[in-house]
Amino acid sequence: MATTTSETGTQFSTDLPAALAQEEVAAGTGPWRLAWRRLRRNKTALFFGGLFIVIVVLCLLAPVYARDIAHIGPATENITGSNLNKCPPTCVGPTDIPVGPSWNISSYFLGADSLGRDVAVRLLYGGRNSLEIGAVATIITMILAMILGVAAGFLGGVADNLINLILDVTWAFPVVLLGIVLGTLIATSGIGPLHSTTLMSTALIIGVVYFPYVAKPIRAQVLSLRQREFVDAARQQGLGNVRIMFSEILPNLASTIVVFIPLILANAILLEAALTYLGAGVQPPNASWGTMLSDGISTIPAAFHDVLAPGIMLVLTVLSINIFGDGLRDALDPRSKVRIAH
Amino acid sequence: MSRFIIRRLAMMLLVLFLISVITFLLFAAIPNGNPALRLAGRNSTATEVHQIEVLYGFNKPIYVQYGRMMKNIFTGQATSYVQGFNVVDQIKHDLPATLSLAIGAGIIWMVASIIVGTLAAIRAGRHTDRVLTVLSMIGVSFPPFFLGAIFIYFLGYKANLFPVGGYVSFATSPSQWLHHMILPWITLSVLFIGFYSRVLRSTILDTMNEDFVRTATAKGLSHQQVLRRHILRNSLIPIIALFGLDMGQVIGGGAILTETVYNLHGVGQLFAQAIGLLDNVTVLVCSMLIAFTVVLLSAFTDIFYAVLDPRIRLGA
Secondary structure, three states: OOEEOOOOOOOEEOOHHHHHHOOOOOOOOOHHHHHHHHHHHOHHHHHHHHHHHHHHHHHHOHHHHHHHHHOOOOOOOOOOOOOOOOOOOOOEOOOOOEOOOOOOOOOOOOOEOOOOOEHHHHHHHHHHHHHHHHHHHHHHHHHHHHHHHHHHHHHOHHHHHHHHHHHHHHHHOOHHHHHHHHHHHHHHOOEOOEOOOOHHHHHHHHHHHHHHHHHHHHHHHHHHHOOOHHHHHHHHOOOOHHHHHHHHHHHHOHHHHHHHHHHHHHHHHHHHHHHHHOOOOOOOOOOOHHHHHHHHHHOOOOOOHHHHHHHHHHHHHHHHHHHHHHHHHHHHOHHHHHHHOO | OHHHHHHHHHHHHHHHHHHHHHHHHHHHOOOOOOHHHHHHOOOOOHHHHHHHHHHHOOOOOHHHHHHHHHHHHHOOOOEOOOOOOEHHHHHHHHHHHHHHHHHHHHHHHHHHHHHHHHHHHHOOOOHHHHHHHHHHHHHHHOOHHHHHHHHHHHHHHHOOOOOOOOOOOOOOOHHHHHHHHHHHHHHHHHHHHHHHHHHHHHHHHHHHOOHHHHHHHHOOOOHHHHHHHHHHHHHHHHHHHHHHHHHHHHHHHHOHHHHHHOOOOOHHHHHHHHHHOOOHHHHHHHHHHHHHHHHHHHHHHHHHHHHHOHHHHHHO
């Protein structure tokens, strides 16, 4: 059992593939169909999956809300209230305290931040960036983990030792620390084409930081798959290593990979906020839930709605991904259903 | 057995060496990070910069600089060029805060996880289990700095029950120390309770199916006795292993978010500030410390496992 936790809520287990490998398939029904049936019965997971989709759609509609309803951009500052006549009487008072929520959908619905920017508009734009970073980071993690995990497990020998060493070294660093080392390097001097101004550099850092946690279990599963008869059969037919990896090994990893996607996505979104809070992630003027939280925390106790709005959105998003992901794992791993029956 | 231990320890040394090399190279590779230029100040002449380079050995080949740095660290003479303090002394100064956080939070999260995990397992599939599952999911989804901000605002500023941050040493005032540490402990624990209780729940459910549990029940032990003496004792092993690794991280400064939001001035916060200032010496020493505690504890965990389970040392 090699599992680890970090302050950003990482929860990975190398035991997973062993459980998945034992998946039993009833005659006549494919494993994916069976999984879907089990998932459909899990109302909690479906509810939170739906909630996640709602959040994503809302964030994608950010420009529509900003243009047609709130009539203010995400970076439009409005300290004196002269910019628009909507913020009564000023968005940031004489004591530098921004106004709280107006609960009026067309004008500073969730109040203003310390620069008089509309929190609701920034929340949606920030969510778009946070989700985008999370998604790109997840794709990077999964691709890196699949390539290195399959190569290490299948090729064995020197390649395996070398890749394992890379994984061990990365693993020894807590994710937040490795993230801020890389993030600060990019933010201050840039590594190659990556600069602080791109959101993608943050996504790349997060993707790199998390890949060992997926590569290790994939490697472990490939090690056991390699011994199976169908791999021998493929080799007897004259298939090369690369061909076997793609057409024999990879399809058998599908359920493991599917289970890891929500786990990594949730953790990537959390890590973005953590890195940004520590100054090594998304840089202003870009909005993300991390930048909003970090701005808000610096103004405590003057305006707590600046902390609550992005914080609640962040927790809701991560929670919905986690619960849906949990349901997905239960659905793909029948053994856990058997366990609950006891 | 001794061969397994020697191999595991050799692997540990190799990982530590690589971490020190990688961190050193990362910070040596920063284009505008020339430490001599930074030390000399903005209005320095080329000769002054050169003198500093010679004094600190920045003009030597990179492997000589690396060797010199390692020697300084291990003899306790590593000085931060940027912040001007002796890094090893500074870490000694900051370690009590980090240790206070780690030990207090560790006790809370371990006790709470065992209670929550066991309760969820014996009530598996019922309402208690569902509620606890959702609660632990919420715990895992909360970033520590957001939870900390909520505590600081509502319990610190609004209700005035707790201080809003800072660290008071135990020697100065035990009651003030406790008062300052309670919120950080809870903040750090919430996340781990969420995760550990889930792991414990599923381990207990697995153990319930084992033959020895059936035997224990068959020979007439009560449910309580079977749970305490047989199921729980076996199910705690993975949790204890996890605990070792996580403690290694937190002691090495891994609770960086909790330390920062409560301004505890521990090793984690030292590390975060050093990175912001591009203070390569402090960053190097801190990364080696954290890597050391993590790798050491994970090696011990592996050895601990191998002692318990012969399959591991034979298979390795």
